[in-house]
Amino acid sequence: MTQELEEYVLNHIDPEPDHLRRLDRDTHVRLLYPRMRSGHLQGRLLKMLVRMVKPHSVLELGTYSGYATQCLAEGLTDDSAHVHTIEIDDELEDFIRHHLKHSPVAHRITLHIGDAVDILARLDCTFDMIYIDANKRDYLAYYDLAMAHLAPGGYIIADNTLWDGKVADPACHDAQTMGIRRFNDRVAADPRVECVILPMRDGLTLIHRLD
Numbered sequence: 480m481t482q483e484l485e486e487y488v489l490n491h492i493d494p495e496p497d498h499l500r501r502l503d504r505d506t507h508v509r510l511l512y513p514r515m516r517s518g519h520l521q522g523r524l525l526k527m528l529v530r531m532v533k534p535h536s537v538l539e540l541g542t543y544s545g546y547a548t549q550c551l552a553e554g555l556t557d558d559s560a561h562v563h564t565i566e567i568d569d570e571l572e573d574f575i576r577h578h579l580k581h582s583p584v585a586h587r588i589t590l591h592i593g594d595a596v597d598i599l600a601r602l603d604c605t606f607d608m609i610y611i612d613a614n615k616r617d618y619l620a621y622y623d624l625a626m627a628h629l630a631p632g633g634y635i636i637a638d639n640t641l642w643d644g645k646v647a648d649p650a651c652h653d654a655q656t657m658g659i660r661r662f663n664d665r666v667a668a669d670p671r672v673e674c675v676i677l678p679m680r681d682g683l684t685l686i687h688r689l690d
């Protein structure tokens with residue numbers, strides 16, 4: 480997408496709430512790799528998807544700044560609905576918690592610091608929606624764990640599934656591209672789900688568990 484078209488899109492969707500605009504600015508000033516955060520467009524989409532599905536429980540793998548976490552929580556309609564999010568990098572904890580203090584949806588969010596695989600294996604509950612956005616090498620392991628914790632009829636959303644177009648480039652064999660390819664192949668062949676890849680930003684896969 481050209482910069483002009485991106486600006487046009489951002490001017491014709493719901494505006495970014497002030498607290499998220501501040502979070503985004505602070506992410507660029509204080510964190511490494513600010514490109515990793517979801518941002519205005521994807522954040523509004525995540526909120527809308529939550530509004531459409533009306534999940535009671537949402538899980539995010541890979542919190543980073545907490546931008547998407549807050550967007551997912553914003554979409555919740557049920558008073559008792561909640562978002563759990565898991566981040567492996569404990570150096571991000573203070574940043575995430577500082578911005579949660581200024582968030583109108585902080586009471587709907589529980590942050591877990593640790594490895595998503597370990598924490599998810601220990602969590603004895605199911606989720607109606609799971610957003611996969613952690614280590615690209617481990618997407619297949621996340622998928623298997625997510626399916627084990629997904630309620631019947633639930634949804635998985637996976638980010639970065641086109642990986643800058645590298646998934647379709649036969650010359651790319653790095654570990655992250657291979658990880659995303661293994662995930663994409665497994666999901667496409669899994670009879671338990673239906674799926675669609677949205678070619679927006681870095682690729683967003685929507686997966687619906689059928690049983």
Ligand SMILES: C[S@@+](CC[C@H](N)C(=O)[O-])C[C@H]1O[C@@H](n2cnc3c(N)ncnc32)[C@H](O)[C@@H]1O
Pocket residue numbers: 515516517518539540541542543544545546547548565566567568593594595596612613614
């Ligand atoms: C792409 S960023 C997440 C962006 C965030 N979901 C958003 O949309 O704004 C990926 C994050 O996953 C974290 N991560 C990587 N491996 C992880 C793991 N095994 N468990 C939990 N978090 C992990 C990284 O430290 C990083 O902060």
